[in-house]
Amino acid sequence: xxxxxxxxxxxxxxxxxxxxxxxxxxxxxxxxxxxxxxxxxxxxxxxxxxxxxxxxxxxxxxxxxxxxxxxxxxxxxxxxxxxxxxxxxxxxxxxxxxxxxxxxxxxxxxxxxxxxxxxxxxxxxxxxxxxxxxxxxxxxxxxxxxxxxxxxxxxxxxxxxxxxxxxxxxxxxxxxxxxxxxxxxxxxxxxxxxxxxxxxxxxxxxxxxxxxxxxxxxxxxxxxxxxxxxxxxxxxxxxxxxxxxxxxxxxxxxxxxxxxxxx
Amino acid sequence: xxxxxxxxxxxxxxxxxxxxxxxxxxxxxxxxxxxxxxxxxxxxxxxxxxxxxxxxxxxxxxxxxxxxxxxxxxxxxxxxxxxxxxxxxxxxxxxxxxxxxxxxxxxxxxxxxxxxxxxxxxxxxxxxxxxxxxxxxxxxxxxxxxxxxxxxxxxxxxxxxxxxxxxxxxxxxxxxxxxxxxxxxxxxxxxxxxxxxxxxxxxxxxxxxxxxxxxxxxxxxxxxxxxxxxxxxxxxxxxxxxxxxxxxxxxxxxxxxxxxxxxxxxxxxxxxxxxxxxxxxxxxxxxxxxxxxxxxxxxxxxxxxxxxxxxxxxxxxxxxxxxxxxxxxxxxxxxxxxxxxxxxxxxxxxxxxxxxxxxxxxxxxxxxxxxxxxxxxxxxxxxxxxxxxxxxxxxxxxxxxxxxxxxxxxxxxxxxxxxxxxxxxxxxxxxxxxxxxxxxxxxxxxxxxxxxxxxxxxxxxxxxxxxxxxxxxxxx
Numbered sequence: 001x002x003x004x005x006x007x008x009x010x011x012x013x014x015x016x017x018x019x020x021x022x023x024x025x026x027x028x029x030x031x032x033x034x035x036x037x038x039x040x041x042x043x044x045x046x047x048x049x050x051x052x053x054x055x056x057x058x059x060x061x062x063x064x065x066x067x068x069x070x071x072x073x074x075x076x077x078x079x080x081x082x083x084x085x086x087x088x089x090x091x092x093x094x095x096x097x098x099x100x101x102x103x104x105x106x107x108x109x110x111x112x113x114x115x116x117x118x119x120x121x122x123x124x125x126x127x128x129x130x131x132x133x134x135x136x137x138x139x140x141x142x143x144x145x146x147x148x149x150x151x152x153x154x155x156x157x158x159x160x161x162x163x164x165x166x167x168x169x170x171x172x173x174x175x176x177x178x179x180x181x182x183x184x185x186x187x188x189x190x191x192x193x194x195x196x197x198x199x200x201x202x203x204x205x206x207x208x209x210x211x212x213x214x215x216x217x218x219x220x221x222x223x224x225x226x227x228x229x230x231x232x233x234x235x236x237x238x239x240x241x242x243x244x245x246x247x248x249x250x251x252x253x254x255x256x257x258x259x260x261x262x263x
Numbered sequence: 264x265x266x267x268x269x270x271x272x273x274x275x276x277x278x279x280x281x282x283x284x285x286x287x288x289x290x291x292x293x294x295x296x297x298x299x300x301x302x303x304x305x306x307x308x309x310x311x312x313x314x315x316x317x318x319x320x321x322x323x324x325x326x327x328x329x330x331x332x333x334x335x336x337x338x339x340x341x342x343x344x345x346x347x348x349x350x351x352x353x354x355x356x357x358x359x360x361x362x363x364x365x366x367x368x369x370x371x372x373x374x375x376x377x378x379x380x381x382x383x384x385x386x387x388x389x390x391x392x393x394x395x396x397x398x399x400x401x402x403x404x405x406x407x408x409x410x411x412x413x414x415x416x417x418x419x420x421x422x423x424x425x426x427x428x429x430x431x432x433x434x435x436x437x438x439x440x441x442x443x444x445x446x447x448x449x450x451x452x453x454x455x456x457x458x459x460x461x462x463x464x465x466x467x468x469x470x471x472x473x474x475x476x477x478x479x480x481x482x483x484x485x486x487x488x489x490x491x492x493x494x495x496x497x498x499x500x501x502x503x504x505x506x507x508x509x510x511x512x513x514x515x516x517x518x519x520x521x522x523x524x525x526x527x528x529x530x531x532x533x534x535x536x537x538x539x540x541x542x543x544x545x546x547x548x549x550x551x552x553x554x555x556x557x558x559x560x561x562x563x564x565x566x567x568x569x570x571x572x573x574x575x576x577x578x579x580x581x582x583x584x585x586x587x588x589x590x591x592x593x594x595x596x597x598x599x600x601x602x603x604x605x606x607x608x609x610x611x612x613x614x615x616x617x618x619x620x621x622x623x624x625x626x627x628x629x630x631x632x633x634x635x636x637x638x639x640x641x642x643x644x645x646x647x648x649x650x651x652x653x654x655x656x657x658x659x660x661x662x663x664x665x666x667x668x669x670x671x672x673x674x675x676x677x678x679x680x681x682x683x684x685x686x687x688x689x690x691x692x693x694x695x696x697x698x699x700x701x702x703x704x705x706x707x708x709x710x711x712x713x714x715x716x717x718x719x720x721x722x723x724x725x726x727x728x729x730x731x732x733x734x735x736x737x738x739x
Binding site for chain 1: 294295296321323327328329331332333335337340341343344354379
C-alpha cells in the first residue's frame with residue numbers, strides 16, 4: 001500500500017499550483033478542513049490527508065512503536081511530500097499537527113515555504129513557570145479516563161466490554177458519522193499528544209510561520225500561543241476573535257482571511 | 264429536592280416547569296462557551312447557584328479536564344460539522360469538585376445566515392450506568408484472566424480439578440480429563456459425586472490441606488471402568504472451592520507389583536530345584552555305603568536334573584532381561600520345518616515322547632531363526648505335556664501363505680478370561696501351584712517376543728476341549 005492510500009490523500013486545485021498541505025489535529029480527520037481548504041482551491045494545489053489511525057487511513061499501518069512520538073507522524077508528512085513530489089510546501093497544521101509541522105520543517109527545511117500553525121501547543125502540561133494550560137494531575141486524570149474507557153462516545157464501551165465486535169454494521173450505524181476513530185488508537189494518540197514536549201524543537205525552525213491563536217481556547221490558551229510565537233524565530237502572531245480550539249470549523253471565514261493575509 | 268417537585272395546584276404542566284424540573288439537565292451556551300441558560304435540575308445535581316453560573320461561567324468550567332479536552336477536540340468540531348451529537352459520555356464538575364458522569368446530547372442552532380447562535384445540551388445522570396459498566400469491564404478482565412489461567416492449566420501435566428463448595432465441578436484441565444476419563448464439557452457444572460464414579464473414596468480418603476500448607480497426596484484406586492486406575496490425589500483449600508491435583512500412578516504401581524512378584528516367583532523357582540539337588544547330594548554323602556549303584560546313580564541323576572532345571576530358569580530370566588533391555592535380533596535363515604520338529608522331539612523327555620503325535624510335510628521351507636524357533640515350539644510342547652495327560656499334537660502346515668505350527672493338547676484348556684493374559688510377563692495359570700506345576704511365567708512371554716522378532720505371529724486358537732497354540736512364520 002502506497003503512502004497516498006495509507007494516509008487517504010485527497011487532492012484538489014491546479015496540478016502545478018503551489019502545494020498547500022493541510023494536517024488535521026487530534027480527534028478528527030481531514031473533514032476538519034471542509035470550510036477552509038476550498039477557499040484556496042483556485043490558487044493552490046490542495047493536499048488533504050488523514051493521519052494513520054484517523055479517518056479513512058489504513059489502520060493496519062498503525063504501529064504503536066512508530067507513533068509513540070510525534071516524530072512518527074512528522075516522518076509520514078515528509079514521506080508524503082516525497083511521494084507526491086511536493087516542494088515549496090505551505091503546511092497548515094491544526095492543534096497537534098501544528099507541532100507535527102514544526103518537526104517536519106525542522107527535519108527538512110528546504111521542503112517548506114511557510115507554516116501555518118492553528119492553535120499550536122508545544123507542551124500541554126504546566127511546568128517550571130511554563131503555562132501549558134493543564135496540570136500534571138489533569139493530564140494524568142485524562143489518560144486514566146481514556147484507559148478506563150469512559151470518556152467520549154458511549155459506543156466505545158462496546159468494544160471494551162465485548163471485545164472486538166464481529167458485527168461491522170455496528171460501526172456503520174453510528175450517529176456521529178464524522179471523525180470516527182478506533183478507540184484504542186485514539187487513546188494512544190491522546191497519550192502521545194498530551195505527554196509530548198516539543199518546546200526545544202521550536203528554535204530549530206527557519207521557515208516563516210504564522211501562529212493563529214483563538215480566544216478562549218482551553219486546549220491551547222493565549223499564553224501558549226504567545227510562547228510559540230516568542231520561541232519560533234521570525235513568526236507572525238495573529239489573535240483570532242473565534243472562540244474555542246477549532247476556528248477552522250467555528251470561524252472558517254476569519255481563519256481563511258488570516259491565512260490569506262499571511263500568504 | 265422533593266419540595267421543588269410538589270405541585271398542589273391544578274395540573275397545568277407549564278413549559279417553564281417542564282424545563283426547570285425535567286428529569287434531565289438542560290444547558291444552553293453560545294459559541295464562545297458562555298452559559299446562557301441552565302435548568303434547576305442540572306444546577307441541583309451540580310450544587311451550583313443559578314446566578315453563579317448563567318452569564319458567568321463557560322461550558323468548559325463545568326467539565327472535568329478529560330471531558331474538556333474531549334469536548335474541544337471531538338464534540339465541538341462535530342457540532343460544527345453535523346449540528347448535533349448523540350450519546351457522548353463525559354463528566355461534569357460539581358461545586359464541591361466531585362464528578363458527575365453524564366451522557367450528553369446536543370444540537371447547534373444557527374441563525375438564518377447559517378451562523379452558529381446557541382448550543383442546547385441535555386445531560387443524563389449515568390452514575391449507576393457508569394458503576395455497572397465498570398463492573399462489566401472488571402468482570403471481563405477477570406473472565407479473561409481466568410480463561411488465561413485455564414489455558415495455562417491445560418498445559419500442566421498434573422490433572423487439576425476445582426470443586427466448588429456446593430460439590431459441583433467448576434473446572435478441570437486437559438490432564439484431569441485424561442486421568443479421570445471424562446470430558447470437561449460433560450462434567451463441568453455437575454456434582455462431582457455424580458459425574459465421577461468413585462469420587463466418594465477421594466473425598467473420604469484425601470484430607471484437604473489448608474491454604475499455604477503442603478498437601479499430602481494419597482494413592483487410591485479410582486474409576487468405575489473395567490480398567491482400574493491408581494491415582495495419587497492431593498487436595499488444597501482454594502477459598503470457595505477445593506483444588507484437587509491428580510497423577511495417574513497405575514503404571515508405577517504395576518511396575519512395583521511386577522517387581523515384587525518377580526522376586527517371589529524367582530526365589531521360589533530357584534529354591535525348588537536347589538532343595539532337590541541339595542537333598543539328593545546330602546543323602547548320597549551321608550548314606551553312600553548303604554546305597555547300591557543304581558540308587559547312587561538315581562540320586563546323581565536327580566542332582567544333574569535339578570541343576571539343569573536351575574540353569575534353564577536362569578537362562579529364561581537372562582533371556583527376558585535381554586529381550587527387555589535390548590533389541591535381541593533373530594538371525595533369519597531358511598530351513599525345513601521338519602528340522603525344527605526333529606530338534607524339539609529330541610528335547611522331549613524319553614517318557615513323554617510317546618504322547619507327542621507329529622504331522623509335518625516332507626518339504627516346507629520356513630524363514631526364521633532355527634534355534635529360537637526350536638526354543639519356542641519346545642516351550643509350547645513342554646507346557647502341553649505339563650498341563651494335560653493325553654496326547655499332544657504337533658502339526659505343521661501351510662496357512663495363508665505362512666508356515667503354521669500348532670501345538671494342541673486335550674487338557675483343561677485356558678479359562679476364557681485368562682487367554683489374553685497368558686503372554687504377559689510372570690503370568691501363570693496356576694499361581695498357587697495347586698496342581699504342583701511350577702514355572703516362572705516367562706515361557707510364553709519369551710515365546711511371543713522371539714516370534715515377533717522373527718517377523719511371525721503367535722496366538723491361541725479357541726477349542727472346545729484342550730489348548731491350541733499356533734505360531735505362524737513367513738515362508739522362505
